[in-house]
Amino acid sequence: MRARNLAVVLDAIHRTGPHTRAALAERTGLTKTTVSSLVADLLEAGVVTESGAVRGGERGRPGVAVSLSGHRxxxxxxxxxxxxxxxxxxxxxxxxxxxxxxxxxxxxxxxxxxxxxxxxxxxxxxxxxxxxxxxxxxxxxxxxxxxxxxxxxxxxxxxxxxxxxxxxxxxxxxxxxxxxxxxxxELWFGSRDTDFLYVSGEIGIGAGLVVGGTVFRGTFGLAGELGHVVVVPDGPACRCGGRGCLEVYAGQDALLGPLDSVAALVARLESGDPRALEACERAGHALGVALTSAVHLVDPGRIVLGGIFARLFPWLEGPVADGLGARLGQMRGTPPALVVSGIGADxxxxxxxxxxxxxxxxxxxxxxxx
Amino acid sequence: MRARNLAVVLDAIHRTGPHTRAALAERTGLTKTTVSSLVADLLEAGVVTESGAVRGGERGRPGVAVSLSGHRxxxxxxxxxxxxxxxxxxxxxxxxxxxxxxxxxxxxxxxxxxxxxxxxxxxxxxxxxxxxxxxxxxxxxxxxxxxxxxxxxxxxxxxxxxxxxxxxxxxxxxxxxxxxxxxxxELWFGSRDTDFLYVSGEIGIGAGLVVGGTVFRGTFGLAGELGHVVVVPDGPACRCGGRGCLEVYAGQDALLGPLDSVAALVARLESGDPRALEACERAGHALGVALTSAVHLVDPGRIVLGGIFARLFPWLEGPVADGLGARLGQMRGTPPALVVSGIGADxxxxxxxxxxxxxxxxxxxxxxxx
CATH class of the missing domain: 3.30.420.40 (ATPase, nucleotide binding domain)
Known part of the structure; x- marks a missing residue:
């Protein structure tokens, strides 16, 4: 019971910002004595800190505010x-x-x-x-x-x-x-949007679906293997044993070809190199197909391109958005927004x-x- | 509070079968007086009924059992x-x-x-x-x-x-x-399994994903549009505006061709008609591709074929299972089990x-x- 109440008090502090002990008692329905004792424990553990006076509770008497501590x-x-x-x-x-x-x-x-x-x-x-x-x-x-x-x-x-x-x-x-x-x-340090499909472009391609602020993991925790969604059923062999998976067309190796880094690819793209542009076009087309299937199956709020796809967004956005629009437009009106992750490789x-x-x-x- | 307690008592009766009032008090942590009053309301509303004596509570004194009522x-x-x-x-x-x-x-x-x-x-x-x-x-x-x-x-x-x-x-x-x-x-009246992807074969093809006994609906309630997962990106036009969707290959119209009913198709299949067999083979192959993408994205416990796919299961099972095995085997060991729904069109x-x-x-x- 005490454990639960600690969580309730900390949740109130975390979600709705600095509160006096009196305000916390009002919000949580706990007695002021209980709240004071719980806050003492949280202070002792370095989880919360006391800060300047704020107006607390309905009477408006100023008090010492308790907020999350970033110091310990x-x-x-x-x-x-x-x-x-x-x-x-x-x-x-x-x-x-x-x-x-x-x-x-x-x-x-x-x-x-x-x-x-x-x-x-x-x-x-x-x-x-x-x-x-x-x-x-x-x-x-x-x-x-x-x-x-x-x-x-x-x-x-x-x-x-x-x-x-x-x-x-x-x-x-x-x-x-x-x-x-x-x-x-992306949820906690990036856009803080609560409903999106995060597409992680790396050597492999994965996806994390966030619905209402929670990651959807599937039955065995294996959901989100976007890289192995089938783009062309009889396409080139994939290392997964399948054929024509998204990764074959849009994984880092397919995008780089003979180049040795994403930076080198970006330099080629910026200089208008036709082979580099074609690789992005092909990857974007495949991403549009795989994401169409994903939107139909999991209905994400928006689509966030991350990892190397974030760095290549200027060249991928067009073909991906065109593919989604052409395939999804009639059933959905507008397809989910396609945006770039702001937090990059971290x-x-x-x-x-x-x-x-x-x-x-x-x-x-x-x-x-x- | 009373509403919540009514739900708690009814949940105990529903999940763990007939109980005496004393046993309900033990299970729910409510007082016997409260339980008696709540049960009186549920009896009055026709939600529960009293049945024969069972052993109730720890002391083992027999009492009148309360169970869900199917009568009102x-x-x-x-x-x-x-x-x-x-x-x-x-x-x-x-x-x-x-x-x-x-x-x-x-x-x-x-x-x-x-x-x-x-x-x-x-x-x-x-x-x-x-x-x-x-x-x-x-x-x-x-x-x-x-x-x-x-x-x-x-x-x-x-x-x-x-x-x-x-x-x-x-x-x-x-x-x-x-x-x-x-x-x-399927969850409540069929297998009662709690983790599966139900595939509904009709004129259109839909899917309902159940994880831990709950349907996953996506962000806008539009998840599960399996019929429009892309099987062949430049395939025939689909009425959704896309191309090469599963429905084009495995929807009822594609399966029936010139025939006018599923019964007629089944009769042809039973007599070994090559065109009917080929239609099922093609549909099963497309289903295998689309379900591979679905398994990678949503990680279902098993796959249940329902609707007309249930009636066609003897002819679909082979090509679908082969497709899943060939494409998923290396990443997952064994692909999710493929089973037929027992409750049919209802x-x-x-x-x-x-x-x-x-x-x-x-x-x-x-x-x-x-």
Whole structure:
């Protein structure tokens, strides 16, 4: 009961901003004595802080306001991507305090070796946060693959199967698919819209569907594999065993062709290189087909292009929007808006840190041991 | 508070079977006096009934058991399909009491005319139920189209747009897409599995995704338009404005060709007619492609083929399962099981009646005016 009340009080502070204890009592229906005792615990744990006087409650007597504290409790976001490792630290107010990225080549790699490097990065980042007075109390890891029951089941581009990661750091560690976490990153650190399909363009292509502020995960947590939606049933073989999947036409390898980086592709596009433009046109056309199927099946509020698709948005927007308009227009009037993610490559690692923040806010007693 | 407690007590009776008042008090944490008073109201409203003595509570003293009553409160399910109107009456125990189907040709029809016929069917069915001692207290209508905010937005095969239906009967009337309601029919009256994608094969093709016993509806309630998932991007034009949609290959018109009924098609298939077999093969292949995309996007527990696909299951199962296996096997190990719906053409109308039952059980005070 006390755990539940702590969550109720913290939720009120989090959602509707600084409140006096009296205002919190009014909002939550708890007695002022109970609220004062709960707030004392939250203050002690560094979850909330007291700030300047505000008008509190109906009588309007000024009081000391209690608000979320960004000064003590923080969480660690981690990411293993195909060509980099990343870490970030986010405080309870969802302010990003640190970001660290290390280029890497993780294709067909040895899990133990990469996890060792991730451990180093996590340790350094945590130490740096702690030297700034933050207490990092939990972490989450974004991976480019499917996750079931806390285990990385399959990350084909890494060449990993059935890898356990919980020992990477000496903190409680959650693990989730990078597209799901990038979608949550977009929700908490990007547009803050609550209904959208986030499309994560990387070497693989994933999607995270957010409906009413919650990620839809499907029955086994495997939803959102947009990269393997069929675009051409008898198209080229895909590494998944299927044929003509979206990834074959719009994954990073298809877009880059012989080029070695997205920056090189963007430079070619800016100079009007016909082969580069054609690759984007083809990818955009395939994305339009796959997203048409996705809109019919999951009915997203809008479509947010992220990852490398965000950098290529000027060249992808036209063909994708044309495809959606031509195929969806008659049934839906206007198709869902197509927009670009504003948070770029950091989406997944920020979403990972945000996931742990969400857990603290939902159940501070459990997560913080109050 | 009383409304909430009525729902809590009714939920306990519904989920875990007949209970004495003492056992209900134990389960719900309410006092025996409160439970007795709530049960008195439920008895009075005909929602529950008293039955033989059972052992009640921890002491094991036998008492009178209270269970859901199938004798008084009932709901009406209605359906407008392309080639029939249907109605059914279901009692609170989800026993089907009446079913009525009227063949019709509703293609490109006048809404007012069809709604008038539906009104007659509803009146007759309700009167028959009432003569059997049932009190029909609410209804829901399944339509072959998209529904937003209680309005039938678009039913292309009927040729209807923006039709309001609430005046059809003198009862509270909900309206929903037939595939969503058929999925709920499968949940409550069919397999009772709680995680599946129900595929409704009719003149159009829809799907209802059930996850954890709840239909996933998307952001605007338009999810599940499986019939317009793209199978071949530059395939034949579909009436939706797109090209190469599943419906073009596997909708009833594509399957029947020159034949005039599903029964005629089944007869041809049974006699080994090559053109009929080829139509099923082609439809099954297209279904395999579209369902591959659907599995990647929404991750269903299993796939249930319903409507005319249920009758054609012996001929569709092979090509669909082969397609899913070839395309999904490597990423998922085994693809979701492919099964046939056992409740046939009644799924949507039963789901409609069941939807109202669900609302009564969730909030008896509100729905019954207690």
């Amino acid at each position: 409790v923080a969480t660690l976001g981690l990411e293993i991507n195909i060509d980099y490792l990343a870490a970030c630290v986010v405080d309870l107010t969802r302010t990003v305090r640190l970001r660290r990225t290390r280029p890497a080549d993780n294709r067909s790699s040895n899990p133990a070796e990469i996890l060792e490097r991730l451990r180093d990065l996590a340790k350094e980042t945590t130490a740096e946060a702690e030297s700034a007075g933050l207490r990092v109390i939990g972490a989450a890891l974004a991976v480019p693959g499917t996750v079931e029951g806390g285990v990385l089941r399959s990350a084909p581009h890494l060449g990993w199967r059935d890898v356990r990661v919980e020992d990477v750091i000496d903190l409680p560690l959650a693990i989730d698919n990078e597209a799901n976490l990038a979608a949550l990153g 989406a997944a690692v920020l979403g990972a840190a945000g996931l742990v923040i969400q857990r603290i806010l939902a159940d501070p007693a459990e997560v913080l041991g109050l | 409160v009932a709901t009406l399910g209605l359906e407008i399909n392309i080639d029939y109107l249907a109605a059914c009456v279901v009692d609170l125990t989800r026993t089907v009491r009446l079913r009525r189907t009227r063949p019709a040709d509703n293609r490109s029809s006048n809404p007012a005319e069809i709604l008038e016929r539906l009104r007659d069917l509803a009146k007759e069915t309700t009167a028959e139920a009432e003569s059997a001692g049932l009190r029909v207290i609410g209804a829901a209508l399944a339509v072959p189209g998209t529904v937003e905010g209680g309005v039938l937005r678009s039913a292309p095969h009927l040729g209807w747009r923006d039709v309001r239906v609430e005046d059809v009967i003198d009862l509270p009337l909900a309206i929903d897409n037939e595939a969503n309601l058929a999925a709920l029919g 799924a949507a109308v039963l789901g409609a009646a069941g939807l109202v039952i669900q609302r009564i059980l969730a909030d008896p005070a509100e729905v019954l005016g207690l």
